Amino acid sequence: MTGVLEAIKAALPSAGVELLTNPSPCAQHSLLVKPADARAVAEFLRDSLGYDFCSNVSGVDWPPRKVKETIARKETVEGVESEVKETVEREIPGYLEAVYHLFSITKKSGLLTLRVRTGDRDGDVSIPSLTPVWKSADFQEREAFDLYGIRFDGHPDLRRILMWDEFADHPMRKDYVAPDDYEYEPTPHDEILAKVKASTEAA
Amino acid sequence: MLDEELKADLQKRGIFVASFEDLYNWGRKNSLWPLQFGLACCAIEMIATAAARFDMARFGAEVFRPSPRQADMMIIAGTVTKKMAPLVVRLYNQMPEPKYVIAMGACAISGGPFKEGYNVLKGIDRYIPVDVMIPGCPPRPEALLEGLIKLQEKIQAQRLFGPHRARHADTANAADYPVPAYGAHDLEPALNPRIFQPDPPRREGE
Numbered sequence: 001m002t003g004v005l006e007a008i009k010a011a012l013p014s015a016g017v018e019l020l021t022n023p024s025p026c027a028q029h030s031l032l033v034k035p036a037d038a039r040a041v042a043e044f045l046r047d048s049l050g051y052d053f054c055s056n057v058s059g060v061d062w063p064p065r066k067v068k069e070t071i072a073r074k075e076t077v078e079g080v081e082s083e084v085k086e087t088v089e090r091e092i093p094g095y096l097e098a099v100y101h102l103f104s105i106t107k108k109s110g111l112l113t114l115r116v117r118t119g120d121r122d123g124d125v126s127i128p129s130l131t132p133v134w135k136s137a138d139f140q141e142r143e144a145f146d147l148y149g150i151r152f153d154g155h156p157d158l159r160r161i162l163m164w165d166e167f168a169d170h171p172m173r174k175d176y177v178a179p180d181d182y183e184y185e186p187t188p189h190d191e192i193l194a195k196v197k198a199s200t201e202a203a
Numbered sequence: 204m205l206d207e208e209l210k211a212d213l214q215k216r217g218i219f220v221a222s223f224e225d226l227y228n229w230g231r232k233n234s235l236w237p238l239q240f241g242l243a244c245c246a247i248e249m250i251a252t253a254a255a256r257f258d259m260a261r262f263g264a265e266v267f268r269p270s271p272r273q274a275d276m277m278i279i280a281g282t283v284t285k286k287m288a289p290l291v292v293r294l295y296n297q298m299p300e301p302k303y304v305i306a307m308g309a310c311a312i313s314g315g316p317f318k319e320g321y322n323v324l325k326g327i328d329r330y331i332p333v334d335v336m337i338p339g340c341p342p343r344p345e346a347l348l349e350g351l352i353k354l355q356e357k358i359q360a361q362r363l364f365g366p367h368r369a370r371h372a373d374t375a376n377a378a379d380y381p382v383p384a385y386g387a388h389d390l391e392p393a394l395n396p397r398i399f400q401p402d403p404p405r406r407e408g409e
Contacts, residue, residue, distance in 0.1 A: 162322070163322065164385040166386065166387060167388070179321065179393070181325060
């Protein structure tokens with residue numbers, strides 16, 4: 001992965017590519033690419049590094065989240081220097097992400113994971129389509145468009161693929177609310193059980 | 204109506220007596236032509252039922268028709284997604300009367316494991332009348348044959364005249380079932396209130 005990153009940096013010095021490390025034991029690191037450079041990076045990966053097969057495209061919804069960070073700083077109180085740990089809460093705005101899984105058939109290598117992130121979740125949801133680079137991304141980008149609402153600029157046929165065209169929502173987003181066509185059922189569970197309990201308590 | 208005892212007595216003496224209704228129903232129950240379409244994995248079991256081992260031909264229902272105009276029976280074999288539901292209702296409307304519906308499998312009956320999802324219809328009986336429901340996930344071919352036999356019993360018992368005549372024999376009932384439209388969030392309407400009246404859901408604050 002670092003080799004790939006160095007090769008990209010050498011060929012495209014201005015490209016915004018960074019390594020996202022995965023701290024878990026699987027250590028599946030990925031490359032985070034800026035949307036503006038995604039097309040150039042993808043073409044370089046395909047033509048120069050031999051990543052000729054895009055096996056999978058996924059959408060990911062990242063709602064706005066808060067992270068707590070502990071910052072240690074040194075403080076001098078009455079001539080005594082001590083280390084004070086401070087917890088700072090930082091808000092990360094939400095965004096949508098497309099994840100590309102790349103393999104090389106000719107070099108028998110892979111998996112290389114590419115991530116491209118949108119600006120936010122509502123207005124700035126456009127990222128360049130990689131379908132012109134890997135044809136196999138076509139339907140899967142349409143699926144990510146359908147279910148997450150990521151707009152892929154330059155996609156040859158960006159239509160909904162699973163839901164009907166008149167459908168307005170993006171059902172795989174975390175804040176999607178399913179239509180309330182709940183009806184009585186003999187063995188309710190989960191959300192419906194909660195609704196039944198609430199209604200019986202109210203009655 | 205002919206006395207059943209007298210009928211059995213006559214039959215013992217070699218005289219077969221039947222009402223027109225019995226004869227008519229006997230004929231059509233033994234040549235139920237299903238509409239040839241499958242929606243999901245239940246269709247595989249339906250195909251197995253039609254094939255040699257289970258042999259639906261023994262019950263006269265082997266002639267799967269590729270056109271709704273030639274079909275008597277619709278086997279809803281599988282998950283009905285909301286995207287597919289208007290097409291199923293339209294196919295049902297295109298079938299000539301008398302027509303019957305078998306809902307095969309948990310999904311076709313109630314949405315099955317996808318009942319709490321956003322994209323699967325919670326039972327095809329929301330839009331079209333269902334005669335036989337076969338539970339199972341998927342039901343075995345024997346279960347489908349059992350459902351077919353139940354449907355045959357239902358057809359045999361149907362009356363063609365009089366106040367209790369079957370739906371198709373009553374011209375006042377002849378009506379299309381409205382095809383739902385694709386809405387912005389769900390199918391519109393979400394159900395046909397004329398044929399589907401579930402227990403009213405009790406919600407918080409009502």
